[in-house]
Amino acid sequence: MEVSLRNITHHYRDGMGERVTPLRNLDLTMRSGESLVLYGPSGCGKSTLLFILGCMLKPSEGQVTIDGCSLLQYGEKDLAELRNRKIGFLFQMCYLLPTLTVRENIMLPFWIRGGKAGDRGADSKAVERLLEQLELEERADFLPYQLSGGQRRRVAMARALANDPEMILADEPTAELDEEKKGFVGKWLGEQAGKKKIVVVATHDPQLAAYAGRVYSLSQGQLQEKVLARETVCSSG
Template identity: 35%
Template sequence: LRNVNFSVDEGEMVAVMGPSGSGKSTLLYTVSGMDSMTAGKVLFNGKDISKLKPNELAALRLDEMGFIFQQMYMLKNLSVLDNIILPARQSKANTLSAKEKLERGKELMRRLGIIEIADNDINEVSGGQLQRACICRSMINEPKMIFADEPTGALNRQSSNEVMEELCKINADGTTVMLVTHDAKVAAKCSRVLYIVDGNIQGEYNLSGKDERTRERALNNWLMEQGW
């Protein structure tokens, strides 16, 4: 990353796009504190995360951030529900009782339409179901912001649409979302798109207020201008 300077407002849903190897995931992991910086600073809710101790940064990620990965990173020795509530069990800031944490996990699964797989092993469910379980896991501690790295990258179109519909609902409820994607259909559902090339943000495109029927076409035209 070089000379990157941008902000994400509370309640926004921002997509990061760009060629392979341009720095999209590096940007996501740096601003979320997953990767360390060699220069500059990141302010999260007014707090400079570069000055936090490792245990403080880990607590911040656990309590105030949610993560959705393309690889999903579910533990094979736990059921789907136990994977979802694991961050709640680890969090000192989450003051719910063990029973309440279990019920919150189930409620999130009901909301995303996967309650029937609560007791399944992760190798017994589809990719779309597992990605929705990852969304549940990201929401278990009621984070201020969700970071998603290619959340639909391994899914078919129907599952991709379902996952994005749920992320849009979560964003509509007030949770800030920042995601990396190669898919213009996914990015078109966001309020703003950042385009990164060789570690630099080359441009950004505001989709807020644009007509639902034309925003994907407008975004594609802009992406072509960026060299997409």
């Protein structure tokens, strides 16, 4: 998979009616097996960039291409199908449906996708594997309110992987987690890049940089690559 952003600019109006431009003429290319961490203060554009990468937000200017195809050619139905097939999202809030069990929450991407009746057995097996991998078997029939914060995070991680996406986008995935659980999430994200997935993480957590191939900060709408070993910052397109 290859995702490319070219000359991306995005702007919107804030609550006071003022025009805000978090991204300016930004370029970025990501390929299978690459991982990237985005740093920056709240409001700098990290989440905006994730939403554009995830086909949930159209930029004001510029072009997004996935595997050489411009998303300008996609309608809303096509974009929804693309998101379901190729992209896994891990948000700051877990957004588990409170009336569904752990197993059912993980099944959601399959239900949204639909498909043939013959797929159901394979889908169920995939969910059971995820429950095992993320040590959730004993909580499979619990409702979200019966889980700890770390367990809810693991359910969200399993749901993000349910359709075996080619790209994983994570927005502040370690927020409100203790040090041990932060390490678990960081290691898990690093493993996904090792499985030839694209991984992009927006965070304030410096621990996550240890698991990323590239580390960037967002400043004045532009990406700046952070070379941690040298404690310097150099411009990157």
